Amino acid sequence: MAETEVQPLEINDALFCPHWKEVCTECPGFDTREENDAYLGWDPIDRQGIECEPAILTKDGTYQCKKHGTPSQLFPMPVSLQINIDISVDCNQCYNWKKILTRARAAAKKAGKK
Ligand SMILES: [Zn+2]
Ligand SMILES: [Zn+2]
Structure with missing residues (x-):
């Protein structure tokens, strides 16, 4: 595989x-x-890649998901313009990786059975 120069974002421990x-x-x-x-302690399988809800830095220095954050508190600075990002976002819906990945894996397994 080609070396990638992309610096991953670490969002609640997922990359x-x-x-x-x-x-x-x-x-x-x-x-x-x-x-x-x-x-999550799982063996990798061939599944669809998931997408992360964008997070945004707020005025008090914490991160919120764009979807559920309060717009008036948000900085106009997308996290993706920063480097070496390792953030935690307090949203149980958008960043519940166990739930989101369970769904992605189940879909992949179902598709594989055809
Ligand atoms: Zn990309
Ligand atoms: Zn959210």
Whole structure:
């Protein structure tokens, strides 16, 4: 696999490219499905890459998901413009990797049975 220069974002311990994807057409060679499955203690399988809800830095220095954050508290600075990002976001819906990845894996297994 080609070396990728992309610096991954670490969002609640899961890795994504700066476009908030596990597998990205704009970042050749970038693929963190294996890392993210392994983080939950699972064997990697061939599944669809998941996408992460974008997070935004707020005025008080914490991060919120764009979807459920309060717009008036948000900085106009996308996280993806920063480097070496390792953030935790307090949203149980958008960043519940166990739930999201369970769904992605179930879909892959179902598709594989055809
Ligand atoms: Zn990307
Ligand atoms: Zn959210």
